[in-house]
Amino acid sequence: MDMSKLAKGPVDPSIAANMSAFAPPTGAFAPPLPPHPLGTSSLLVLQPFSTCQRVKQLDLLATKWLSARKLAEMVETEGLVYKKGKFSATEERQVREAIESHKTANNLSDAQLHEIIFPKDEKNKDAEFWTRITQAVPPRPIVAVYHFVRRKYHPLGQKGAWKAAEDAALKQAIADLGQAWEKVSARVGRMASDCRDRYRNHLVDRDTRSTGAWSKEEEDELTRIVTDMTIKQGRDIDNDVFWSRVSQLMGGRRGRQQCRIKWTDSLSKLVKNDGTKPRWSPTDAFILIHKIDSLKVNDDTEIDWKLLPDPDWNLWSAHTLQRRWLTMKRGIKGYEEMTHQDIVDILRVKKSLAPESASSALDSSKPPTKERRKRKITSAGEVPEEMTKSAPTVEDSDPE
């Protein structure tokens, strides 16, 4: 019946148009409208644009400092395609190489390179530089590359755990200077963004903050706050939560990260599953792999995890799915050297071999201890067919 969803899953646009599109207020768990008139991204693969158009777009991305709004607008109006999200290892390497070659080509010292990336003097700005590096990682917009490089090449980066003395220095600096992070950074000896992070994630509310396991009261409170903020406002319970605000509403007793993780990894699936906790099963693994396979991406950094859950299989948050994928992937020996498709192929075989539990879950004859089995039937029901159906490889690849 709803096999179609399983097989097709979201048409992944991740490369292109996955603007974080505040989901239009759908009902509680109503099927999210495809964020896109399902053309643009898959079309890209097929052959939507002339190469000439592509070149123009890439040039635009590498030379113009387009604002987020403008970017989103162009995705809609003229099918602009650009990449968002974490930089892959490959991209990082491409950036490094581009910078190296720029350095040698212009015979720059380390200090000179530093001056280009962090110019102290107006006169040393070099717009050419950012364009050149951006061209090494299409289709990224220049501003994304700019921020990426400024973080990666910052001399104060990557300093590990904070020491008590640093916390004290940070507190004092903020007391003296306010939230002027660049100035604070100079005093503390950490990147501005790291100072800001340390402050908002750990120092603010430090005396009221509690850690460790959550009490029932706290869990109920968080659930109430989140549902008030989302469902009751007609917003999306998975994507429209403002975690800093939630933390405030929790009276500062839990930080924004604590609240977010608690919700997405634990409480949300409980709410979606009538108050009982589902447990990750081989069937779930099976579904996940097939969904990922159907995306036909080149690399898992292109996956937009937010688009994976669907109404018939929505117990698992995007975050959970992403992590489950990672652990499955790492369970394969030598996965580092493999292509994404290799890994998917291996997992598809590997995870279809554990059908015992899946099929026994179907057997109502011996109801296994917990009721949580009950819910599995919904998704497990279609698995055996899907499995025997086989030929999972290509099938739908090109719609007309």
Place this chain on the structure above:
DNA sequence: CCTAGCGGTAAGGGTAATAAGGATGA
């Protein structure tokens, strides 16, 4: 003198790595 847009800084939104405790099943 005006103004478009560059690019530096802050704010907002999110994940990866890790550890430790809890189920599960041979």
Place this chain on the structure above:
DNA sequence: ATCATCCTTATTACCCTTACCGCTAG
């Protein structure tokens, strides 16, 4: 009962995007 293994929960450094706005080139 035991132990390996997988799963869940919690922590925190680190990461990416967007908003904002002063400045300057044209």
